[in-house]
Amino acid sequence: MITLASTARTQARALEERAAGRSVGLVPTMGALHDGHLSLVRAARLDNEFLVVSLFVNPAQFGPAEDLNRYPRSLEPDRRKLETEGVDLLYAPPVEEMYPSGYQTYIDVEDLAQRLDGASRPGHFRGVATVVAKLFNIVQPHRAYFGQKDAAQVAVIRRLIEDLNFPVELVVCPIVREPDGLAMSSRNAYLKPAERPAAAILYRSLEAARARYDAGERSGPALAQLLRDTVSSEPQAGLDYAVVVNPDSLLPLTTIRSRALAAVAARFGDTRLIDNVLLGE
Numbered sequence: 001m002i003t004l005a006s007t008a009r010t011q012a013r014a015l016e017e018r019a020a021g022r023s024v025g026l027v028p029t030m031g032a033l034h035d036g037h038l039s040l041v042r043a044a045r046l047d048n049e050f051l052v053v054s055l056f057v058n059p060a061q062f063g064p065a066e067d068l069n070r071y072p073r074s075l076e077p078d079r080r081k082l083e084t085e086g087v088d089l090l091y092a093p094p095v096e097e098m099y100p101s102g103y104q105t106y107i108d109v110e111d112l113a114q115r116l117d118g119a120s121r122p123g124h125f126r127g128v129a130t131v132v133a134k135l136f137n138i139v140q141p142h143r144a145y146f147g148q149k150d151a152a153q154v155a156v157i158r159r160l161i162e163d164l165n166f167p168v169e170l171v172v173c174p175i176v177r178e179p180d181g182l183a184m185s186s187r188n189a190y191l192k193p194a195e196r197p198a199a200a201i202l203y204r205s206l207e208a209a210r211a212r213y214d215a216g217e218r219s220g221p222a223l224a225q226l227l228r229d230t231v232s233s234e235p236q237a238g239l240d241y242a243v244v245v246n247p248d249s250l251l252p253l254t255t256i257r258s259r260a261l262a263a264v265a266a267r268f269g270d271t272r273l274i275d276n277v278l279l280g281e
Helices: 007-019 035-047 075-084 110-114 124-139 151-163 186-190 201-214 220-232
Strands: 002-004 024-029 050-055 089-091 143-147 169-173 237-245 260-268 271-279
Touching: 002 007, 007 024, 007 050, 007 089, 007 124, 024 035, 024 124, 035 050, 035 143, 035 169, 050 075, 050 124, 110 124, 110 151, 124 143, 124 151, 143 151, 151 169, 151 260, 186 271, 201 220, 201 237, 201 260, 201 271, 220 237, 220 260
Parallel strands: 002 089, 024 050, 024 143, 050 089, 143 169
Antiparallel strands: 237 260, 260 271
């Protein structure tokens, strides 16, 4: 596996692979890799002849009061994991390589970026859309792999690809969970011992909504209320949102006629976690 910090060298190598007729896959990450990330890497490895993983803690997607400085960083352990998975190129640029002096161009997906996590984290999806667009231009992948756990992010990136005509296939991979159902996340490491079992309430709320849906409930507000009530039953959970929305527009659904996204976010102490399930699939 080649490890590069240089954007120019990464782009040149990826273009060489494309010119040789090989398929290129991209898995963007912020590091602190767990089995959720590695499930994306494994899916991409099966689909592509040349696999690039990016590792970049993107300051543009963190707000002033958020956890940029304490976000876990573990380059060498991450590098070893990726090498074991057969990754061809690890692109791990420093901040000044991705955002050099004088940088001033950002991408805003407008209305979509204001919903769900965008409402709770103003500017977050502006930073996400910008760095993903840059990665698409640098690596020029045939396919890019993202996790369903970040469902609002997936919707934003899907819109980004469509609106800016990126010739990239978006591949969305299933959520990987701990034995008690908690979605794997780098931020799980922040949870204090007493908060960790409490955090499983997120998945329990989603399972309750899925069971109610499977029993015939099609009212979006009724299912959203069930999510709110279930999460709020856990004293350590500070509810951020509990919604049932269209997976593409992220707008609330009054009546579920096809697919729906049930999504929750809550704080456990200082740690904000998100989770979701798709209904109707």
